[in-house]
Amino acid sequence: MTARNSLYITPFSREGEMARSKSTSTTPTSSTSTGSRAYYHVVNIENPGIVYRFFWLNGATVGTDNVQMGLYLADGTDGGPGTALKLGTSTLSAGANACQYDDIADTAVAAGLYWIAQWISGSTATLFRSSTAVRMYGSYMQSAIAGGLPASATPIQQAGNFVPVAGLVMRSAP
């Protein structure tokens, strides 16, 4: 029998890879990213469920760049991120040091592997992220995508050591 889904599914929750990596992870802090870049992180959703919202955790600087979240199927090369199952709305970051939510149309997910994606338009706004060396955990990135997350991912090896505090909310409220 499998564990129930977490209410907030992130790279850090029990569905993600970071949950098993305490010895090497660093506590997430407010940091800038590289503009027009997306990061993809795998999660193993063990039970069917409904994704009600995307969310991310803003850092101290907000209001300068847009953020977009997405959820991708693991139908890319060797199970990597492929087709977008659901893309959120690109939104200007607002609310320092707090979670910002994107209320999407309810999206059903079956049990299986998925990829959480986070994109940011510029390099001024800050987001909470761990700077753990991520290559051993199989995350990917995609650069130079000024228009936001793509309908189909073209991931490459991550060079940013960027693990965002961001993901899926399996409740509509609070």
Next chain:
Amino acid sequence: MLSEWGTVTYPTIKPRQLYGRVVSPWSQEAIGGTLNGYNVVPATTDFAWTANNAIGIPFSVSVPGFTLRAAGVFCGTGAGNNLDVGITDLNGVVLASTGATARTASTAVNANMLANYVLPLGTYYMTLAGDSTSTFGGAAPAAGLMEAAGVVIAASAYPLAGKTLTWAVTTLAFCPEVWLTLRTVSP
């Protein structure tokens, strides 16, 4: 069971004893994975409470047999005033609680539930409430990190019995050392 070879007696299969221990925020049934990923370890740092508020930590019951018998919390410095530990469902309905329990200074306080409580499969909030600004002990990660783990808070929550709490996302930079135990004698 009768077959062409005679009567076959099957052995009694006992339920798996998966819940012989304590469930805390650091358990895998709760947000332990997230706290591990955050590299937030248990601590007993003093955190000043807001009178009559409650904090809720999500946890799941995924195997039958979760019989809740007691609960506890690490109190901060300074004796006096009271606490209440319990469980609510995701809608804030209090299902079980210890009832008013006196705080003691800088030590763990355990209290029996008012009655043994069998939790069906599902997801719940492990809930701590206090009637004063007296402190509780715990870890102090950034508030947003706790919100991103699904932690919630509610006002006007003490005492817990009979209430339906109005949960909101947490704004507290705090993860309490609180636990539920399935033993009558807490560790």
